[in-house]
Amino acid sequence: MNKVVLVQVEESYTKIALLEDDHLAELHWEKNEQGSIVGNIYKGNVENVLPGMQAAFIDIGLERNAFLYVKEAIPTVLKEEGINPSIGDILKPGQEVLVQILKEGIGTKGPRVTRNVTLPGHWVVLMPMVDHVGVSKRIEDERERRRLIEVAERVQIPGMGIIIRTTAVGADENELAADIRRLQERWQKIKEKINRRPSRSLVYQGGTLVERILRDMIDDEVQQIRVNDCTTYNQMWEWAEENYPLLRSRLHLQDGRDYWTEFNLQVEIEKALRPKTWLKSGGYLVIQETEALTVIDVNTGKYTGTHDLEDTVRKTNLEAAREIARQLRLRSIGGIIVIDFIDMTVDSHRQEVLDVLRESLQRDKAPTNVLGITPLGLVEMTRKKVRDSLSSMLTEPCSCCDGRGRVYRKSPIT
Template identity: 50%
Template sequence: MLKREIIVSTRDNATRVALLENRVPMEVYIEPDEEICLVGSIFKGVVENVLPGIEAAFVNVGLDRNAFLYVNDVLPQSARADQSAAGIRDLLHPGQEVIVQVAKDPLGNKGPRVTMRVNLPGHYTVLMPTVNHVGISRRIEDESERERLREVVHRARPEGMGAIVRTAARGIAAEVLADDIRELEKLWRDIQKREAGAAAPSLLYRECGLLPRIIRDLFTEEIERLVLDSFTSYARSLTILDTVNPQLKSRVFWEDKPDIFEAYNVNQEINKALQRKTWLRCGGYLIFDQAEALTVIDVNTGRFTGRVDLEDTVYKTNLEAAVEIARQLRLRNLGGIIIIDFIDMSHEEHRNRVLEVLGEEIKKDRRRTHIMGLTRLGLVELTRKKVHPSLAELLLTNCPQCGGTGKIQGQRKDWA
């Protein structure tokens, strides 16, 4: 039986959240108190530059750096416009005012990525005011329940708007889902009113802080406990749940510990996740080499020598590696292209089983992830949606001496 808990620390001028499964940290979220959350925030911006060479535009939304708007994220001015055949110059022009929502945080020297396809998340549904489409969470697998939810949302959504049914909506009554959609529609109408009287660039809607987002997005019936180290945050959580899901209030606990992350072994796992090498229980290990848009993971047998033969040793190492890699992707919050170099296996059934295990573990990830399969060189290629900076990008700073390479210029003393 999988026991899932959420641990929240709101001390040391930051909010830190850890998702635990059977007391093992799986995901970590960190948000300093002085930082505002950009992802999900909605701005009224002004198009500064239109660049047909990259089919994108840069939008001034009032931040330090202009936001990046790709052509596929632009809403056509006319419903009759064929966006698939339109270039960025056909859709936008400098000086044009647009409503955009931040889809990705600023990363490195890049500004935030934005979209004109706004979505407003609630506890059970996500309202899409600009898209006429109904979607159901892929984690809801029962076909009869999917059909029920689809019919409920079709009836409850505002005309011309779309909605996505979240996993938390499974088994929820129709009137509760309708109330959730009505609240989101009201929020959208309020944003439109602000936009009508606001000068560009300006902020129209700011996404809530980390604690309310975690309660809204992560704290569902599948979570056994929500544990906080601050009574103020504990009381705030109960207040939020009054409107989100009062039935979950009995699962909220306050534990006055000096360092709740230390008490639940989260700090130790964070420190391990910041290392290049991660050891497997069998004695093998993983090597993570992270670039801006690409991460390479190498699997090694290490100290594990096995008891049968080489193929069995390799197979068992790869199986354990597949499970741990899926966890590390979530814990380290790695995104972009992921290349995994499993140890070569002779038997096809072994290769298929390792891929199957990797796929089963990836399904537990809330972030959209696609396994592309084996390359011709025997490497496993997958992509994971990148929204926020990785754990290393949040907590580590490049060395000013080596620039992040881990190497410095010097002469070897052992020249022949």
């Protein structure tokens, strides 16, 4: 697959698009002066403890208090020993705690945090508070998994844990060791700040959007990274030189280019905001986001097939499965997702559609879980939600129809 990353820097925003075989697959952006808080580490103060919810609210100095669930409050060491204390046994009001942002605040909710701090690098994730070695579940080759575990155990720093990332497939011992050393040095600087900074303050910033994209999105399938701004290009070059030298040959400066116009991305974004998405065959999807979950309906539409009804249904559902995986990434849809594929009477066809859906979701960096087909013939799945959906970021409820429709925000990002 041919992948191209477009980095467009504008006066107010930095916008990034991932193209897969010339089709828009993902969108990311952030305000240049603001940035994302996911991955940030704060020295917080416990505001209140709620035993009935098994959670606590942590004041980290932001507009809204952060939410700390008991599973994220228990130290990993206790989890491994099978000890599951109550939230009231772990935290007390007024207590200082070190927390890291897991998810941005969505709607009226504050950000979600964890006490189990991690520092991601290009090859590994460092867990400075636990002694553990793990490998990404996405690495399925057992031989490669064993090799990586052996390498990790040799380069592991005593008292610190590491998780080998999917990007580490094929990486050698020197590359993993260098990544771990960089992360260890970063942790030492964070500890120094913790001792100096007052409560309710930021002690570590998780990195700019461009750094996160280089670290988390880029893999061997990405052929080019095109950048329209010289300063950003130099920053990316320096990051690659320190963390991933082979990446430098894929960086291309195209100063002043307007990728959004050149690749007609605005039209693709407008399509992704519509409930109906057409398939090439003539079938279509209807995607409806609700507060509780997202519902996707598959229809044959204009496609009438050539042989028989079952073959028509099978082909439509297979095409829909691939497109659904793309739309979930493009629209940044998370949480519970229910898919109503067209009814299939052949068991092997049902399994084939599930297999294609799971295979297509392998390209998605966000964790997904396809649970299977219910007795009603619906496919249930989940996708980890780490930020607002495309619709909620770019549009708002219409004031003229009591929120039944949505209109562009007054200051649209696109």
